[in-house]
Amino acid sequence: MNKTSSTIYDYAIIGAGAAGLHLAHAMLAEEWFADKSILVVEKTTKEVDDRTWSFWEKGAGTWDNILTKSWAKGFFYGKDEEIPLALAPYQYKMIRSIDFYQLGKKTIMAAPNMHWQLEEVQSVKRTGAILNIQGQQNTYQAKQIFDSRITQAFINGQKDHISLIQHFKGWIIETKKPVFDPDSFVMMDYRVKKGLATSFTYVLPTSSTRAMVEFTLFDQEVLAASDYDIYLKKYIKEILKIDDYQIVHEEIGTIPMTSFPFHEANEAGILKIGTAGSWVKPSSGYAFKNIEKLAKQVVSNLKNNKPPSTNLLSKQFRFYDALYLDVLARENELGESIFTDMYRHNSIQQIFKFLDEETTVLENFRIFFSFRFAPFLKALWRWIF
Numbered sequence: 217m218n219k220t221s222s223t224i225y226d227y228a229i230i231g232a233g234a235a236g237l238h239l240a241h242a243m244l245a246e247e248w249f250a251d252k253s254i255l256v257v258e259k260t261t262k263e264v265d266d267r268t269w270s271f272w273e274k275g276a277g278t279w280d281n282i283l284t285k286s287w288a289k290g291f292f293y294g295k296d297e298e299i300p301l302a303l304a305p306y307q308y309k310m311i312r313s314i315d316f317y318q319l320g321k322k323t324i325m326a327a328p329n330m331h332w333q334l335e336e337v338q339s340v341k342r343t344g345a346i347l348n349i350q351g352q353q354n355t356y357q358a359k360q361i362f363d364s365r366i367t368q369a370f371i372n373g374q375k376d377h378i379s380l381i382q383h384f385k386g387w388i389i390e391t392k393k394p395v396f397d398p399d400s401f402v403m404m405d406y407r408v409k410k411g412l413a414t415s416f417t418y419v420l421p422t423s424s425t426r427a428m429v430e431f432t433l434f435d436q437e438v439l440a441a442s443d444y445d446i447y448l449k450k451y452i453k454e455i456l457k458i459d460d461y462q463i464v465h466e467e468i469g470t471i472p473m474t475s476f477p478f479h480e481a482n483e484a485g486i487l488k489i490g491t492a493g494s495w496v497k498p499s500s501g502y503a504f505k506n507i508e509k510l511a512k513q514v515v516s517n518l519k520n521n522k523p524p525s526t527n528l529l530s531k532q533f534r535f536y537d538a539l540y541l542d543v544l545a546r547e548n549e550l551g552e553s554i555f556t557d558m559y560r561h562n563s564i565q566q567i568f569k570f571l572d573e574e575t576t577v578l579e580n581f582r583i584f585f586s587f588r589f590a591p592f593l594k595a596l597w598r599w600i601f
């Protein structure tokens with residue numbers, strides 16, 4: 217859309233990452249927003265393939281036309297056991313961030329009511345009901361802001377909250393000989409670990425000669441970039457039994473796994489979104505699908521004239537997540553047995569439903585009964601007393 221210096225946007229989205237783009241997309245999908253002016257301000261060009269998203273969903277999904285691959289079956293591996301996972305009606309899907317960014321940016325730029333602005337936002341200030349967004353070069357005005365910037369309070373430290381880091385490094389490797397089954401992926405494999413830490417590898421094969429192999433830890437300190445290589449090489453050699461391969465792409469990253477209440481930074485006219493709004497599942501780090509769901513909820517709230525934060529976060533599931541984080545923060549070596557118990561005693565459909573926060577209280581109890589109680593009871597005891 218054409219903008220003038222006096223434009224007061226109905227909505228402004230700060231940050232066009234997973235949350236900003238999901239939200240813009242959800243708005244574009246609704247006729248109700250056709251006469252609303254929407255600004256998207258992003259500090260980078262979004263031309264770097266900086267992450268690979270995996271997620272599960274039932275049947276066909278919105279992003280199927282840009283998927284890299286999807287799988288209907290997979291495996292979980294504990295130290296001494298193999299658990300096959302038949303996912304139907306779910307599928308496990310993989311999408312390259314660059315494909316999502318390109319589609320999102322192109323769609324926003326083509327939309328008559330949206331304006332894409334490349335600029336870093338420095339601050340947001342309020343004048344009455346109008347919010348002034350101060351960029352490096354320009355100032356913009358909006359009536360409602362959706363903000364992906366993480367609050368400084370979290371960046372400064374979060375001693376009062378339980379925090380782990382999901383940290384990982386992945387390689388896309390190519391082999392000359394066909395060695396992978398492209399129809400089957402590995403969700404978690406605990407056969408290679410860093411000492412006793414909660415650490416595992418997952419494998420996403422996109423063909424018989426190409427796969428993403430990623431070593432992941434849920435604990436408190438990131439490793440030096442080269443340290444992840446030790447475990448990746450060990451897994452490829454000892455578990456996959458591959459000697460001859462080429463690394464064609466690499467990703468490294470961290471995801472906060474925390475009970476920090478990011479959403480408390482919401483204020484009138486400003487809704488924090490994505491990681492900055494507690495939209496990332498603290499216990500798993502899964503974000504992509506959760507963000508899509510919450511972006512649709514925000515759109516529905518706006519359409520129905522409700523505050524945009526209505527029905528976004530579940531207190532019940534945030535409590536379960538915090539309890540589990542407490543256990544892992546104190547007894548990190550229990551990660552393997554917690555996940556093995558979960559996969560051994562519950563169907564993958566029930567696990568996905570639980571992680572999607574769609575299970576009933578009764579179903580949740582059934583899942584809790586599959587875990588060994590003691591560490592969770594100890595965590596509960598600490599909370600109560």
Ligand SMILES: Cc1cc2nc3c(=O)[nH]c(=O)nc-3n(C[C@H](O)[C@H](O)[C@H](O)COP(=O)(O)OP(=O)(O)OC[C@H]3O[C@@H](n4cnc5c(N)ncnc54)[C@H](O)[C@@H]3O)c2cc1C
Pocket residue numbers: 230231232233234235236257258259260266267268269270271335336337338364365467468469470471489490491492496501502503504505507
């Ligand atoms: C390497 C990696 C792999 C991952 N894999 C998975 C996965 O497989 N499945 C899954 O569900 N989740 C995964 N995640 C987690 C998930 O990608 C993130 O949690 C998700 O991207 C969070 O979305 P977001 O919009 O909050 O943040 P981001 O996607 O990081 O987007 C934030 C955006 O805001 C912009 N921005 C920040 N500050 C400003 C500013 N001041 N002005 C303007 N723009 C600004 C940034 O440039 C960025 O584009 C992964 C994360 C990483 C890092």
